[in-house]
Amino acid sequence: MSSNRRKFIKQLGSTIxxxxxxxxxxAAQEEHERRILRAEKRISANDKIRIATIGMxxxxxxxxxxxxxxxxxxxxxxCDLYKGRLERAKEVFGQNIFTTNDHHAILDRxxxxxxxxxxxxxxxxxxxIDAMRKGKAVYSEKPMVHYLNEGLGEIQVQKxxxxxxxxxxxxxxSLAFKKAKELYQAxxxxxxxxxxxxxxxxSALGAWQYTIPLDASPATVDWDKFQATEQKKYAYDSNRFFxxxxxxxxxxxxxxxxxxxxxxxxxxxxxxKGPDKIFSVADxxxxxxxxxxxxxxxxxxxxxxxxxxxxxQVSLQVNFISGEGEVGxxxxxxxxxxxxxxxxxxxxxxxxxMPVAPGYGGWDSYETYPLAMQKAIADDxxxxxxxxxxxxxKTETITYQSPEGYNSSFDHFDNFFDSMRxxxxxxxxxxxxxxxxxxxxxxxxxxxQNKIIHWxxxxxxxx
Numbered sequence: 001m002s003s004n005r006r007k008f009i010k011q012l013g014s015t016i017x018x019x020x021x022x023x024x025x026x027a028a029q030e031e032h033e034r035r036i037l038r039a040e041k042r043i044s045a046n047d048k049i050r051i052a053t054i055g056m057x058x059x060x061x062x063x064x065x066x067x068x069x070x071x072x073x074x075x076x077x078x079c080d081l082y083k084g085r086l087e088r089a090k091e092v093f094g095q096n097i098f099t100t101n102d103h104h105a106i107l108d109r110x111x112x113x114x115x116x117x118x119x120x121x122x123x124x125x126x127x128x129i130d131a132m133r134k135g136k137a138v139y140s141e142k143p144m145v146h147y148l149n150e151g152l153g154e155i156q157v158q159k160x161x162x163x164x165x166x167x168x169x170x171x172x173x174s175l176a177f178k179k180a181k182e183l184y185q186a187x188x189x190x191x192x193x194x195x196x197x198x199x200x201x202x203s204a205l206g207a208w209q210y211t212i213p214l215d216a217s218p219a220t221v222d223w224d225k226f227q228a229t230e231q232k233k234y235a236y237d238s239n240r241f242f243x244x245x246x247x248x249x250x251x252x253x254x255x256x257x258x259x260x261x262x263x264x265x266x267x268x269x270x271x272x273k274g275p276d277k278i279f280s281v282a283d284x285x286x287x288x289x290x291x292x293x294x295x296x297x298x299x300x301x302x303x304x305x306x307x308x309x310x311x312x313q314v315s316l317q318v319n320f321i322s323g324e325g326e327v328g329x330x331x332x333x334x335x336x337x338x339x340x341x342x343x344x345x346x347x348x349x350x351x352x353x354m355p356v357a358p359g360y361g362g363w364d365s366y367e368t369y370p371l372a373m374q375k376a377i378a379d380d381x382x383x384x385x386x387x388x389x390x391x392x393x394k395t396e397t398i399t400y401q402s403p404e405g406y407n408s409s410f411d412h413f414d415n416f417f418d419s420m421r422x423x424x425x426x427x428x429x430x431x432x433x434x435x436x437x438x439x440x441x442x443x444x445x446x447x448x449q450n451k452i453i454h455w456x457x458x459x460x461x462x463x
Contacts, residue, residue: 048072049417052098052106054127055119056080056089058210059141063116063168064093066409067139070417079106081222082241084213101222103127107134114164114420117141120250122229125150128165129157137164137420139413142264143256143437144430146229148445151434152460158430166416166426167433169264173415174344174408179400180332181269183339188349190336192270195314197262197330199254200322207287207295207320208245212238226250239290246291248444253293254318255280255443262316264428264436265330265341271308274435274457275301280443286321295320299443304457316443344408346401353394357385434460 049072053064056078067073077098078089086099098109103123106112107130114137117127125145128138144167145151158165171177184192201207213220216238223236230249234240244250245257266272278301282294298317305311332339337351360366360381366374385391412427419426438460442453454463 047421048074049113049420050074050076050111051114051116052077052079052109052112053116053118054079054103054106055117055123055141056085057118059168060085060116060118061089061092063118063139063141063409063413066407067116067413067417069407069410070413073413073417076112077106077109079103081226082213082216083220084215101225103130107131107136112136114139114416118168120226120244121146121252121256122250125154126229129154132157132161132163132165135161135163137416139166139168139416140433141168142433143252143260143440144433145437145441146252146256148438148441148462151438155430155434155460164416164419164426165430166412166419167264167428167430167436168412169261169428169433169436170408170412171261171265171344172268172428172432173412175402175406175411176341176344176346176400176408177265177268180339180341180347183349184269184332188337188351189332189334189339190353191310192312192332192334193310194312194333195266195331196333197266197314198317198319199258199262199328200317200319200324200326202320202322202325206326208243208291209287209289210243212242216242243291246287246289246293248292251293252441253444254282254295254297254320255299255440256437258318259297259299259316259443260437260440262330263314263440264432266314266332267432267436269332270303270312272303272457273306273308274455274460275303275314275439276455276457277302278439278442278446278453278455279451280446282447293444294447297443297447299446301439301443344402345406346399348397348399351394351396351398355391355393357381357391359391431460 051067051073052075053060064075068075075093075097077100078086078093079100079102080086081101089099090097100106106115115131117124117138117140119127121143124140124143128140128144131138145154218236221236221241223241226241227233227249232249240247240250251257267274278299280297280299282297284291284294285296287295296319298315301314301316303309303312303314328343330341336353337349339347339349341347360377366377369377415427418424435457439455442455446453456463
């Protein structure tokens, strides 16, 4: 940690005198130092990491490109159940890469050190377990499990194999969330009591009506393998394959796709292990296209007091037909202010500390008393709170913005590969990943079962 950074954090712990300019300057300095360190890093031929991606949809392509920004990383192969995506992988990453529709063929290769798992949710845990048992490090897209009962088993396999395992909620690696955590833990907003967080969208693509290729058919899609994890089988359906997020059988709905991101960030900042009560309500309000998951969901989640944090409430919302458009935020409300995180790149702190003096008059019983009593009350009040500072609210607004061009996914993958090379802990291991995924999946359980879900955040199990 640089001396300037230590000095900054020391100041935070005392007076919390902050300025937007100071934070912005610090952000630029840290990014400059980070880029220098990254440029100076030397990766020997023996330290080269060879990866393969299983699931070459939107996240598969994006994750692969982000991973290849890390030094000393080479793509060996790609796996997907649609032939066209394998063809596209060769166009983008080179004709020499190995392609297959069988993830076992990837895991059997001796030249694959790590796999990125970016399949439909129903395959995340199964492939991760297969990969770890084959000696491969795993970068698993969130949520790391499809069902709550998969989590402890996957964690146990990671402990047994000791393979590096990271979940892909990249915001826990972002500069903005790291800085927000420092400020929160330094007391910038006083005592936390509630959090409001949302991801709202207003577009067909945002609501998962993804483009389907014109040649989609049983001849180009391995449909049987796609639905092999589920007991109930369906006839081939292009919507179910290419828009799998819309179906409970293969995806985890808005909760598993988006609530889990919000919860990952909240747990990272607060060091929380999770909530004890979860309740949600939802509707299929607009996108009635055959999907069997809601497009509007609201959850209320309770976090009990622990040694890491006070008790607080979280309200989460996703709205896929929101008139406000594409808006997402995490708003942490404390007794003395609010941290308002707009996305992975920046945040604003609104400090608003109540005065010691309670005030009188206005919407108050004061003016219902006789004039003599009003004067006596005013004299007594001014004598008791003679210090003007005690009568004036303390307000301040500061902002933090990550440097232009910053990408938290690059840092997330750098951490994953550094862990493989050096053995240092990843930022989002299997336990952290499951503790974020479980309450998100519990939101689905609450909605479909119409009941409060009670959760043991330490034992990571239903009560």
